[in-house]
Every structure is written in C-alpha cells, then in structure tokens.
Amino acid sequence: MWQNNYKAYGAPRLRLALADLNLHHGINRIRRLMRSAGIYSVMSRRFNKPTTTVDYSQRPNLIKHLPAANAWSMDITYLKLNNGQWVYLASVLELRTYQILSHQISTTMDTRLVLITLQRALSTHQKPSYLHTDMGSQFTSFGFENLLNHHKIDHSYSKLGHPYDNARIESFHSLLKREMIYQFRFPSIAHLILDVAKYIHWFNNERISIANRKMKVA
Template identity: 50%
Template sequence: MWHSPNQLKEKIKLIWENNYRAYGYPRITMVLRKSGICVGSKRILRLMREMEIHSLMNRRFKKPGTHVDHSQRHNLIKHQPNARIWRADITYLELRPGTWVYLSSIYEPKVHQVLAFKIGRQMEATLVVETINQALECHQKPQYFHSDMGSQYTSNEVETLLERHQISHSYSKQGYPYDNGPIEAFHSLLKREFAFQTTFSNFEDLVIRTSNYISWFNSDRIRTSV
C-alpha cells in the first residue's frame, strides 16, 4: 500500500515520540516494515530531515571516578565467554540541577535484560545489596557477579551476600570501565535516550519514569548491540 509523504511523516513522528525519541531512521524503517509498510531507509532519512527530527543520541556522558579502597582484585570472567554473568554498576541521575540520585543496576548480557535496579539518595553498599537481593528473588543465580572496584562493591555486606549464595565476584581493572562494557553501554543509553531529555518533578517521579524506561528497554527497544 502506497503512503503519501504526509502519511509517512505522521507515522514517523508517532514511532519517534513513542520510543523516547531514541530511534533514528534505521530503527524507524524497521518498525514501519514490521507493520507492513514497504519503504526504503533513504526515504525515511529524507523525511526525518524535512521534519527536523533525529535520534537523541548525540550527548555523551562521562562516568564519574570511582572511590577505591582496595588493591586490584581478579577479573574472573575474562576467559569465560559462555558463563552466566551478572554485570553491575552504579550511575548518577540528576533529579534537579545540582541534586543527584544513584541508580544501581544488574544487567545480564546473554538475555539482554536489566534484571534488577534500585534508586537511592545515597551511593552506599546497602543500595547494591538491595539490588542483588531483588535479582535473586526473580532470577536464577549466576556463576559470576562482575563489578568495578568501587567501595560499595568491595564492602563486607556485598562480599558476604555473594559468598552466601556461592557467586564468584569478578572485578574490572581499575581505570578500565570498558571491562564492564555491557552495563556501561546500558547506562549510557539510559542517559542519552531518557534522563538527559527528562525533567523530574520529584524523587518519586524519577523512580516511576526510570522504571518505565527500563521496562521499555527490556521488552520493546529494537536491539542492534546492547
């Protein structure tokens, strides 16, 4: 079925707005084709340029430094490509100018899912413990739990919890965030696709909106890598 430029523009805008304005012309083309509209990506690119819309993926986020209290511990997953691994990290979300809260997440690359997350006003070990417990309640435990060397992850509370469940703790090399690339990539997407373009009214609003984004990420977002 043929669609006029204006009809396509309406569909493009709807797809773009319903997906956190994160989709560029390749993903929008994929969505249209899945819905039965045979259209070329070059045409979608041209129409999006006429509409002056694009994927909101150009702002970069620099990960803050991590406070480390211990000497380097072993990276156990470097030569374990087939193992079940939970990737964990904490990142900052801006509640309002100058006020930050902390998102603790666990991501499993094999299933491309965020298994658990918690948001807190303090970046402390209890936030990580709560996130791990949430993941364990709903998912089979992994062989390895991989994190950076931040003080929250090397705390006695976290180490004791992992030992109790017989989960081996693996660590990224200090100063090498790409050792934990999959969850770093997820947090980067979350910031560029969602957090940087969203104004929150209060802490509860931030929690609800972040939960909605993660639900969309897990179930609906078209994947090319993460």
C-alpha cells in the first residue's frame, strides 16, 4: 500500500487507506508499526531552479474574488533530466475539485507550451469564467491573451511580491516533486512524460486527500 502510492503516505493517510479495507487502527499504533518497518513518507528536498527576469505591469488580481466553481489556475514548473537538462511542465488546475485538467512537458518554456496546455483543457472541459496565472512572459504574451479573449475568459494575475496568490497549483507542483520526481531518475524526456502522466492519473483518481475526507465528514 505504501510502496504502491509513491511512498507518499504517512500515518494519517495510511490510517484512512487501511480503514477503506475495514482495518481500523489508532494513529499511534500505525506510527509505531511504520517505524519498526522502516516506512516513512518521502521527505521534501530543496529544488534550485533557473531564474528568469520578467517585466511587470499593472494587471488585475481577482484571485480572492474568484468563485471556485468557475475558475482555473495555471503555472509552469522546472524539472531536470539525468543529464542535467532542464525541461518545463505546464499544468492547468481546476480550483473547485483540485484536479489537473491538462498538462504538457516541453524542452522550451515559451508561449506555445502554455497555449497547447490550455487548449487541451478547453477541448475536454467546460471553459471557466476566470483563469489565474502569475505574470510570466508566457502568460502575458499576445498569443495567450488572444486565446483567452477568444473564449471570453477573464484573466487574473498574481500581484508582484504576492507569489502565494497562485498557491494551489504551486502546491500541486511541489507535491509532484516530493512524491514522485525526487524518487526516480529520468534518462530521457520520454521517460519523464510517461511517469508524470502516471502520477497525475494517480493524483486525480487515487491519491487520498485528508482535506477532502474531512469535508465529506463535515
């Protein structure tokens, strides 16, 4: 159970997983058994990424006013292959369900990457009223703004100095790295693409969310 879930489950989520199998144990007992078996949730690591320079301008920040049922969030993160090459993952997150609607990996971090990712999400899901991003040059480009205007989607931006405005999708990218990326090696971009797709399927459909369980109980 622990091994088959990217070694990501600590005692709280293992307790929920066991309860689904009608095996009910206290949290302290599960922690003791984990220690004796040498089982632990994967630990986070520092992940240094290249830096980029972006020109900022006045853009609307609507994130605190977005109705979750009507909003998506989008971001790009950096991943590294065995040979040290940086590649780039763009993802679209639905804020209400906290599910990844589409993703794309590329060797270049350009407007085309975000256009393809957003178009994939729009082709399989009902369009949102709002899309929130940071103010990276890919998201402020004419091509990206034109696509949003074509679909009549309002664009919300994280304010300069307020990176946590886009925290939910940044949290997903952090989980991806801690729960999967740091555990494996990727000899080629093809291997990375396959493993990221498998992880996202698991994240959307199988990963136990303690927060969601609490909401259902409430």
